[in-house]
Amino acid sequence: MTQITRxxxxxxxxxxxxxxxxxxxxxxNGQWTKTSTEEYIAKANAISRALLRLGxxxxxxxxxxSTSNRTEWHIMDIGVLQTGAQNVPIYPTxxxxxYAYILNHxxxxxxxxxxxxxxxxxxxxxxQVPSLxxxxxxxVISDCKNWSQLxxxxxxxxxxxxxxxxxxxxxxxxxATIIYTSGTTGKPKGVMLxxxxxxxxxxxxxxxxxxxxxxxRALSFLPICHIYERMIxxxxxxxxxxxxxxxxxxxxxxxxxxxxxxxxxxVPRLLEKVYDKIYAKGSELTGIKRKLFFWAIDLGLRFxxxxxxxxxxxxxxxxxxxLVFSKWKEGxxxxxxxxxxxxxxxxxxxxxxxxxxxxxxxxxxxxxxTSPVIAVNDYRNRNFRVGTVGKVIQNVSVKIAADxxxxxxxxxxxxxxxxxxxxxAEALQDGYFHTGDIGEFDNDGxxxxxxxxxxxxxxxxxxxxxxxxxENAMKQSRFIEQIMVIGDGEKMPAAFIQLNxxxxxxxxxxxxxxxxxxNSEIIDNQKVIARxxxxxxxxxxxxxxxEKIKRFELTPDxxxxxxxxxxxxxxxxxxxxxxxxxDLYSKIYN
Numbered sequence: 001m002t003q004i005t006r007x008x009x010x011x012x013x014x015x016x017x018x019x020x021x022x023x024x025x026x027x028x029n030g031q032w033t034k035t036s037t038e039e040y041i042a043k044a045n046a047i048s049r050a051l052l053r054l055g056x057x058x059x060x061x062x063x064x065x066s067t068s069n070r071t072e073w074h075i076m077d078i079g080v081l082q083t084g085a086q087n088v089p090i091y092p093t094x095x096x097x098x099y100a101y102i103l104n105h106x107x108x109x110x111x112x113x114x115x116x117x118x119x120x121x122x123x124x125x126x127x128q129v130p131s132l133x134x135x136x137x138x139x140v141i142s143d144c145k146n147w148s149q150l151x152x153x154x155x156x157x158x159x160x161x162x163x164x165x166x167x168x169x170x171x172x173x174x175x176a177t178i179i180y181t182s183g184t185t186g187k188p189k190g191v192m193l194x195x196x197x198x199x200x201x202x203x204x205x206x207x208x209x210x211x212x213x214x215x216x217r218a219l220s221f222l223p224i225c226h227i228y229e230r231m232i233x234x235x236x237x238x239x240x241x242x243x244x245x246x247x248x249x250x251x252x253x254x255x256x257x258x259x260x261x262x263x264x265x266x267v268p269r270l271l272e273k274v275y276d277k278i279y280a281k282g283s284e285l286t287g288i289k290r291k292l293f294f295w296a297i298d299l300g301l302r303f304x305x306x307x308x309x310x311x312x313x314x315x316x317x318x319x320x321x322x323l324v325f326s327k328w329k330e331g332x333x334x335x336x337x338x339x340x341x342x343x344x345x346x347x348x349x350x351x352x353x354x355x356x357x358x359x360x361x362x363x364x365x366x367x368x369x370t371s372p373v374i375a376v377n378d379y380r381n382r383n384f385r386v387g388t389v390g391k392v393i394q395n396v397s398v399k400i401a402a403d404x405x406x407x408x409x410x411x412x413x414x415x416x417x418x419x420x421x422x423x424x425a426e427a428l429q430d431g432y433f434h435t436g437d438i439g440e441f442d443n444d445g446x447x448x449x450x451x452x453x454x455x456x457x458x459x460x461x462x463x464x465x466x467x468x469x470x471e472n473a474m475k476q477s478r479f480i481e482q483i484m485v486i487g488d489g490e491k492m493p494a495a496f497i498q499l500n501x502x503x504x505x506x507x508x509x510x511x512x513x514x515x516x517x518x519n520s521e522i523i524d525n526q527k528v529i530a531r532x533x534x535x536x537x538x539x540x541x542x543x544x545x546x547e548k549i550k551r552f553e554l555t556p557d558x559x560x561x562x563x564x565x566x567x568x569x570x571x572x573x574x575x576x577x578x579x580x581x582x583d584l585y586s587k588i589y590n
Contacts, residue, residue, distance in 0.1 A: 004203065005172040006195040008081045010237040011041050018214040018240025024071040025244040032244070032258075035071050040078075046154030047079025048163045053153055054110075058084030058166070059175070061106045065090045065099075065122070066114035069224045069245040072138040072147060074233065076112055081195075082167050087177045089225035091568040092118050093561050094188075100125040101187055102180050105419065107131045112147060115139045172196040178418050179227055181368050190418030191368045193227070200411035201371040202234045204393045208362070208378040210338065211263070214240035217335070219261040221246035223568060227372045228342050232265050253331075260333040267343045269570050271350050271361065276478065278328055280506060296324035300356035301349055305384050317356060325357035338362065342372070344570065345449060345472045348387045355379070355386075365389035365449055369433055371412040374398060375447045388446035398447065399432070405453050406439045407432040438466070455574065457488035463546040465493050470549060473542055477535035478503050482559045484577050485549065486585065492550040494588045496581050497532065498559045504528060523554035553584040 002013045014023065015037045022034040035043075056062070062080050064087060066073050080087045088106045090099065092114070099121055103111065109131060113119045119137055126132055137144045176195045180188035218241050222229040236243050244259040246252050249270075256264075266274075282293040299313075299320050307314055329336060339354065339361045346363045354361050364376030375398070377383065377390035384390070392398045396410035413433045416424035427434055438451045451466035458464055467485035470493065474483045482498040501519055508515045508528075515525040522528055532554065540548040557580075559565035565577050578585065 004199055004238070006081070006167075006170050006174075007176055007198060007234065008044070008078045008167065008170075009199075010202075010234050011037060011044065011078055014237050014240050015041060020214065020240055020242055022242040022244075023237070024074055025242065026071045027245075027247050027255075033071075035075075040071075040075060043075045043151060044078035044082065045157075045160065045163060046151050047076060048082040048154070048166070049157065049159050050150035050154035051079065051083050051085065052159055052162055052166070054150075056083050056085050056109070058169070060085040061088050061108045061178070062086070063088045063090055063103060063106065063108040063111040064225075065092050065111065065118050066138065066224065067092045067118060068114060068248060069220045069222075069229070070114070070138065071245065072112075072114075073224055076147070081170070081176060082163060084166050084170050084174070086175055089177070089179060089230070091180075091223065091225050093568050096121050096125050098188060100128045102190075103129045103132060105180075105190060106178055109133050111135045113137050113144075116141050119144055170195065172199065175415060179225070179368050189420060189423060191227075192415040192418050193368075193371055194415055197371045197412055197414060198227075198231055198234065200395065201231055201373050201393075202238055204395045204410075204412070205231075205235065205373045205376060206238065208376050208383070208390075208393065209235060209239065210378065210380055211239045211241060216241045216262045217259065218243050218263045218265075219246055219252075219255060219259050219333075220244070220265070221249060221252060221255075222265050222267065226343075226568070227368045228366075229265055231372060232340065256333040256336070257331075258333075260335045262335050263338040263340070264336065265340045265342070266361075267570055268341060268346045268350070269344070271339065271341060271346065271354070272475075274332075275350055275353065276500070276503065278331070279478070280503075283506070283510075292324055296320040296356075297353070300325075300353040303352040303356040303386075305355065305379065305386070306382060320356070321358060328357050329359065332359070340364065340376075342366065345468065347472065347476050349476055351386045355384075360384070363389055365437075365447060367433075367435055367437075369414040369427065370396075370408055370410075370435075371414070373412070374406075374408050374435075385442075385444070385446045388442065388448045390447065391445050392447060400440060401434075403453070404438040404440070404450070406435045406437045406447075406449075408435060409433070459487055459493065459546065460489055460491050461546065465547050467493075470495075470539075470543065470547065473539045474536065474549070476539065477532075479507070479532055479535050482565070482572075484572055484574060486578065486588075490589050493547060494551040494553075495536075495549050496555055496577065496584060497552050498555050498557065499523065499528070499532070501558065507531070519556040519558075523556055529554065551588050553581070553588060555581060555584070 002009055002016050004013055019037050021036045023037040023040050024035040025032050077087050090102055136147045138147055172195050175192055177193050178190040180190050218236050220243050224230055246255045285293055336359055341361050341363045351361050360379045362377050364373055366372030366374045375390045375392045399407050401407055409432045436453045437449055438453055439449045451468040456466050470485045471483050474480050480497055481500040484496045485493055487493040515528055516522050536549055
């Protein structure tokens with residue numbers, strides 16, 4: 001029986017227990033192509049044999065940059081790890097300068113790219129990376145070596161015994177991967193995660209996962225270069241879940257209907273967009289259908305788990321599920337009953353509404369440095385509470401420091417930051433990783449995240465402001481897509497707000513208002529400004545007078561990764577946003 005201690009043990013465990021025909025499935029030229037567990041392992045071994053023939057040694061670094069999740073990524077991952085080398089995944093959306101920095105800092109010998117656009121970016125900086133020997137692509141590109149050449153090179157199995165020897169010499173405590181965090185400031189930091197870090201996180205999170213082992217199907221689309229989705233992919237392998245890779249975010253709706261998954265992973269922003277689309281369709285209904293839709297919405301927003309709302313509510317909910325919420329499930333493929341959410345705080349209203357629709361959102365919490373899961377909700381066994389990130393997983397301990405910071409200890413905590421001893425010593429103290437997040441436990445042991453320690457600030461009156469608390473509250477408004485609270489050292493908190501322009505246009509159409517066509521015209525419209533002020537005032541009621549948002553300015557831009565306002569994990573780049581809108585800042589405070 002396979003004992004799982006290293007990451008490459010997962011496919012062998014799957015082969016032993018499930019051996020499914022569709023372990024990994026990617027769409028090529030309009031057709032879903034299935035890779036069985038056995039083929040997955042056979043190709044990973046071929047990659048390992050080829051890498052040995054290229055001279056790859058233990059602890060060498062191999063970079064992978066892919067714009068989409070695909071079968072090739074996972075075959076390469078296992079193939080690299082079996083040789084004792086390390087996989088260095090890189091976000092495809094970062095700048096060429098960051099490409100050069102990461103490839104140089106990790107001293108990558110080879111780089112595997114997904115497509116022509118990523119290849120173009122790597123080619124621009126490859127002369128700045130002396131360690132880089134060769135670039136291979138997954139797509140067929142005329143002027144680039146293809147990864148299939150390695151599969152061909154590995155066909156000869158005469159050195160498989162050397163592969164086995166390398167595998168046997170990989171210890172659980174050995175470095176497996178370096179993940180460079182996107183960071184909101186400065187150069188990316190290379191988080192060193194061992195096999196044990198990630199394997200323990202998979203096995204310790206497993207009891208919270210309500211999968212039907214060997215009989216479930218997942219749709220994967222979040223960036224695999226992030227530890228969140230990557231760790232989930234190992235969980236899928238552990239449970240024998242068939243993994244289908246979405247073509248893109250744009251084709252997600254189509255892929256959901258084609259694949260009919262039981263589970264997906266998501267970030268709150270995506271769940272907000274899904275809900276907004278459902279809401280927009282409901283708004284187009286007329287007569288009794290429209291009344292039923294909004295009755296179900298109102299019911300869903302009052303949802304409490306485990307029958308807490310009483311018999312009559314549960315009866316109404318049963319009717320709403322049959323008449324309205326079942327249509328939501330159909331639109332998401334028909335079989336979706338679980339969504340795992342991480343990376344940022346989930347709006348409680350979304351947790352309630354999707355749970356009412358029997359699509360439970362398992363909101364969790366963690367960081368790249370903790371492999372990543374620290375805590376997660378599980379609807380079973382009364383381990384689910386709206387507005388929290390659940391209870392801490394087994395074998396991991398958490399304590400709250402005197403200043404409210406969350407400290408974490410366990411086998412999931414990173415080895416350190418690559419080539420950064422000072423930063424490692426700062427983050428790891430007395431055996432605990434200092435997360436930089438502020439949080440608290442409720443009386444039943446559910447963890448709640450309230451803010452980022454470094455993002456809290458004082459007004460000139462000496463009052464502390466927790467911007468994320470305010471931002472999360474304000475984003476419950478359908479008018480507000482993004483918001484950044486400001487006011488460090490100033491007399492009052494204020495905010496930059498990016499409107500949900502699509503919703504604002506729908507609102508204007510419904511009320512027959514002419515608010516202009518361009519974003520710049522819309523944000524200058526007095527009726528729009530007044531309506532947003534109503535939303536801000538409504539949310540302000542939840543806060544003390546010193547922390548209410550007193551003024552705001554609307555921005556014409558849609559904040560994005562490409563625009564520089566957001567990191568690849570959709571967190572605010574606060575310094576960049578502040579710099580970009582310094583004129584608006586002056587307008588507020590001068």
